[in-house]
Amino acid sequence: MKILYRVSKANKNLNVATTSIICDEDPDKNVQKMVKFIEEIKKNNPSVELIVFGETINGWFFNFKKTAEYHHKIAETIPGKTSEIISEIAVKNNIFVSFGINEKDGDKFYNSQVLIDPSGKISSVHRKTKMRESFFNPGDKPVTVDYIKDIKIGTVICYEVQNKGVNKALRKNKLDLIIHSLADDKDPRWFGTGYLARSYDAWLINANRFGEEGGHYWNGWLTITNPLGKICISGMEREQYLFYKIGIVDQNRFVKFLRKLYVRTCRIFHVIKNIDMALSTVFDRSKVKKKKKNEVKK
Numbered sequence: 001m002k003i004l005y006r007v008s009k010a011n012k013n014l015n016v017a018t019t020s021i022i023c024d025e026d027p028d029k030n031v032q033k034m035v036k037f038i039e040e041i042k043k044n045n046p047s048v049e050l051i052v053f054g055e056t057i058n059g060w061f062f063n064f065k066k067t068a069e070y071h072h073k074i075a076e077t078i079p080g081k082t083s084e085i086i087s088e089i090a091v092k093n094n095i096f097v098s099f100g101i102n103e104k105d106g107d108k109f110y111n112s113q114v115l116i117d118p119s120g121k122i123s124s125v126h127r128k129t130k131m132r133e134s135f136f137n138p139g140d141k142p143v144t145v146d147y148i149k150d151i152k153i154g155t156v157i158c159y160e161v162q163n164k165g166v167n168k169a170l171r172k173n174k175l176d177l178i179i180h181s182l183a184d185d186k187d188p189r190w191f192g193t194g195y196l197a198r199s200y201d202a203w204l205i206n207a208n209r210f211g212e213e214g215g216h217y218w219n220g221w222l223t224i225t226n227p228l229g230k231i232c233i234s235g236m237e238r239e240q241y242l243f244y245k246i247g248i249v250d251q252n253r254f255v256k257f258l259r260k261l262y263v264r265t266c267r268i269f270h271v272i273k274n275i276d277m278a279l280s281t282v283f284d285r286s287k288v289k290k291k292k293k294n295e296v297k298k
Contacts, residue, residue, distance in 0.1 A: 004259040005228050010247025012151055014177070016050045017041045019241045020220035022211040027058040027074045031082050034099065035089050037241060042093045045243045050148060052207040053099035055128075055158050055183040056111055058082055060213040068135035075104035078114060078125055087120035094118045096148055098155065098207075100181045103127070108137045113155050113181045115146055130160035142169035151248055153177040154202075158184060161196060175202045176248045182208040185218045190231060191270075191277040193221075198229035198267035201260060203246045210239050229263050229270075 019037055023030050034053060041048055055061070059074045076082060082101055090097045096117055103112040103125070111128040124146045127139025142165050143154045154175040160166045161180065170178065178200055187193055197204050203226055210220025221236040224244045233242045251259065271278045 001228060001262055004255065004262055005226065005249055005251075007226070007247035007249065010249050012149065012176075012248040013245060014049055014149060014151055014248075015045070015047045015243070015245050016052065016205060016224065017045065017048050017241050017243045018052045018205050018207045018222050018224060020054065020208040020210045020222045020235070020239060021057065022239045023057060023060055023209055023213065025060055025070075027076075027082070030058050031085050034086065038089050038093060038095070038097065041241055041243065042095065047245075048095060048243065050096040050098065051241075052179055052181070052205055053097070054207040054209045055100040055113070055181045056102050057100045057209060058102060061183040061209065061218075062214045062216045067133075071102050071133075071135055072104075072109055075102035075109050077105065078103050078112065079122060083114055083116065083122060086114075087116050087122070090116045090118055091120040096123070098179050098181070100157065100183075109135065110139060111136045111157060112139075113144075113157055113179070115155065115179075117148075124155065126155040126157065128157040128160055130163040130166060132159055142166040143173060143175075145173055145175070148177075151176045153179060155179045155181070157181045167199070170200050170202075175200065177203045177205065177246065180204060180206050182206055182222075183218070184208060184221070185216065187221050188277060189274055190221075190223070190234070191274045192281070193223050193225065193231060193234075194229065194270045194274075195267060197223075197225035197231065198263045198270065201227055201263070203227060203248075210237075227263070228259070229266055 098115045100113050103110040113126045115123040117123045124144050126144035129139045145154050152175050206223050208222045209218050219236050223234040224232050233244050
């Protein structure tokens with residue numbers, strides 16, 4: 001159904017790259033790897049305008065039983081050492097860079113995603129609002145909205161997209177592009193991706209991590225999907241980056257209505273086709289809620 005979204009008719013374009021990298025326990029080594037990735041991507045794809053890295057990519061996500069202690073230890077301020085290094089490389093390569101980091105603000109700690117513009121300025125900071133991790137403080141915005149070349153983008157982080165308030169905000173803001181920063185170990189049959197890709201009427205970029213971290217394995221899946229819910233490019237099971245040219249298409253109300261109807265119908269069939277995955281997702285969310293209630297009672 002390409003007729004419902006002809007990228008060849010796009011009036012705005014953005015060349016993007018999304019990454020899945022192997023992280024080290026040492027934040028300095030991760031920043032060095034980010035710099036190398038940025039330079040490699042720019043060398044191989046000179047037209048790239050936005051490069052996206054995953055959630056808390058400055059360190060491991062799990063670290064045995066010392067996870068909270070470890071995350072607090074590697075946290076830093078924004079602006080800070082990491083943002084300053086990435087700002088320099090953004091200026092050098094004339095690009096936007098989005099990356100996840102453990103943020104420290106006073107005595108509070110946040111799971112944050114930073115967007116830096118080609119002038120080296122911090123364009124926005126999104127603090128994760130809904131999470132499973134109790135060692136992070138929640139942010140105060142369900143989605144952080146920004147602009148790149150008049151393209152309206154929204155940033156969210158991993159698990160919070162399962163929250164109704166975040167979902168509502170993503171739809172309400174009528175975004176062109178969503179940056180979805182991840183620390184996600186797998187997406188069997190691309191179920192979650194297929195569902196989310198058909199939920200927001202926007203392009204969706206997923207960035208992730210890959211490899212073994214403290215006994216936990218991340219398969220490094222990452223994708224870029226279009227507003228029709230189609231996975232345009234994807235990869236997993238290795239450290240890598242994906243480059244893609246996205247196109248924003250302005251449509252009249254009738255074509256847009258048909259497109260939304262088509263995408264929502266496809267989403268229903270996607271859920272039915274993967275009903276086992278859909279049910280397991282629902283039950284998993286129920287377990288998390290029950291666990292939180294028990295913690296409150298204690």
